Amino acid sequence: MEGFVYEDDSGISQTPAGEPEPDAVVGTDRSGPGWKAIALIMLIMLVGLFALGLYAQQWKKSVWVREVVFSGNHLLSGDELKRKTEGLVGKNIGDVDSKALSEELMTLPYVRRADVAEELNGIIRISLKERLPMARLVRGEKVQVIDTEGYILPWRDHSSVSSLLRVTGLKTSKAEASQLSKARERSFTVLREVIDAVKSTEYARLLVRDIVLSQKNTTYFSVAGSPTRFIVGNDGDYKEKLKKFEIFWQKVVSKKGLDGYATVDLRFAGKVFAVENRRQSSLNKAP
Incomplete structure (x- = not known):
């Protein structure tokens, strides 16, 4: 009888003579071209990130602070804030310790938080959150x-x-x-x-x-x-x-x-x- 599948007591299916064997599960071979392409893309990304990091380091060595800009200050005057950032203008931007600068600004009683950002054009931008x-x-x-x-x-x-x-x-x-x-x-x-x-x-x-x-x-x-x-x-x-x-x-x-x-x-x-x-x-x- 064509197409008949017999299952014996051992639970093993037997395919009638002349019938093709069932296809193997597709996608289990990790040595195929798909995996190689993914690995290559990941390698390129890692190299790119490494190169970007090197560029950032070189950029910091060649950029000087030309201006310090504050935002978010309503109760604090610009003069008070500038006294905390004296000496930054003209300094190599790579030598600026953003964390230390933030902590120094937070010694002002009305400063609750100070976020420091360094920009490509030599500007240090400081965003303040004052106490209410x-x-x-x-x-x-x-x-x-x-x-x-x-x-x-x-x-x-x-x-x-x-x-x-x-x-x-x-x-x-x-x-x-x-x-x-x-x-x-x-x-x-x-x-x-x-x-x-x-x-x-x-x-x-x-x-x-x-x-x-x-x-x-x-x-x-x-x-x-x-x-x-x-x-x-x-x-x-x-x-x-x-x-x-x-x-x-x-x-x-x-x-x-x-x-x-x-x-x-x-x-x-x-x-x-x-x-x-x-x-x-x-x-x-x-x-």
């Missing part, structure tokens, strides 16, 4: 800046800094692997959450001027022109507390005046506890 000021920190007569990561920075006379909220009572300590001081985590968390909540409001962000941090759940803020302490505590939920502040301000303070209350406690759900300013109250009662 979050609030003005006042300790006695000393005014500093606290950034969004909690680092304490020297004061800088800049419009983006002078308009920041004023903060007192912040606890700080020496930061690891840095010359800067840093806010203690618990204290900074409260401050950041209060500031974020203030920024998210419609009216409170226009009124709040000072934040006073306290370790006894009595953190409070005040507004411009008023001695009233608006207590928000240290236990979160600041957006809700600020909503109560806005309602209280519109319905009560706007009628009673800025000096009407000594404290307004916003810490309790659904309630506001206000203590009148005794001095102002007695003045109102006087004939």
